[in-house]
Amino acid sequence: MLVYRQTHSTVVLGVLNFCQFIPILVLAPWAGGAADRFNRRRLLFLTQAVACVLAGGLGLLAHWDLAPTAVVIADALALGVVTAFSSPAQQALVPSLVEWDEVPTAVALNSMTFNLARALGASTAALSVEYLGIPASFGINSLSYLAFIAALIVIGPQAQELAGRSVSHLRASVELLRRRRQLVVFLVIVGAVGFASDPVNTLAPALANAFGHKDTVGGFITGAFGAGAVTAAFVVAGRVGGTRRRMFATLLLLGGGIVAFALTPWLWLALPILFVAGFGYLASNTHATSRLQLGVEPSERGRIMALWSVAFLGLRPFASIIDGLIAGAFGVRTACVVLATPALACAGWLALRARTRGWGASPAALPPE
DSSP states (O other): OHHHHHHOOHHHHHHHHHHHHHHHHHHHHHHHHHHHHSOHHHHHHHHHHHHHHHHHHHHHHHHTTOOOHHHHHHHHHHHHHHHHHHHHHHHHHGGGGSOGGGHHHHHHHHHHHHHHHHHHHHHHHHHHHHHHOHHHHHHHHHHHHHHHHHHHHHOOOOOOOOOOGGGGSHHHHHHHHHHOTHHHHHHHHHHHHHHHHHHHHHSHHHHHHHTTSOGGGHHHHHHHHHHHHHHHHHHHTTOOOOOHHHHHHHHHHHHHHHHHHHHOSOHHHHHHHHHHHHHHHHHHHHHHHHHHHHTSOGGGHHHHHHHHHIIIIITHHHHHHHHHHHHHHHOHHHHHHHHHHHHHHHHHHHHHHHHHHOSSOOSOOSOOO
């Protein structure tokens, strides 16, 4: 919001998101290896403390009018490095908090909360900016990291089986996918879901302007998307297994919903459509993410979740740049349609595959022996 108010440029918004998420793509092999080699809880203590300082420092700079666009982008890049190392550790830590027979539900619920935070965070931020101002909003964001640190103090994870030093190399992550090739399918789906949802988060202020409203209405746009995700959370809670038919349907809801939203001229009609897209977004991502977590050994979860971070977060820089360039050249509505195409393509691929293999469950539904 701060950068858009300073520049009114969708291209700069794309650059900002690029800097925030490119470290996840570049550092994935080392971040995943760190999550498997070192104590994940201690690693999260460190990363969340650094993130708290970065977010709080930006709030102070904004309060003193010392946060030009270049400073905000630099802070986003630093936070991206922190996220690159914290995300795999956070995702991989969850199964160690419950008994083995509760792992499927824990993985699914964690996936939901992560995606709900992403879907609802933008709308909450927009309301905070509207009523409290930008510096205070940065301060609230900083406090959120302290809440996570407090949770880390309370939890008592099971003993972690540490991997060897060799897992820190890119070859170890590639070898993991080579041995379990079915996991590549779920990573592709996660990436497609991230692309389809990106315009709602990246271009929300510009989308509000396209519907003839001020930029803060972008919070209601992301809010409608998030409300659909909340509904999906209650519907799919604990349902890790699934069929190709269910994945096809949820991907179609996401991709088709984003396209319909972009083509609708009236905001009052577009918001319910976006609600449906939000439902498809979280249902698709939760299913694919859960299957990834349960398809590997506990000592490999850091690496697979680093690859998940690449698919869901690390590819977002390219989605953001594409968003900004297409929006700048052809408008934000066209950008939404283009970014929804990968999700629709995945749905089409599942439909073609079902013609030969049926609509039943796909492989890699259960953890390895």
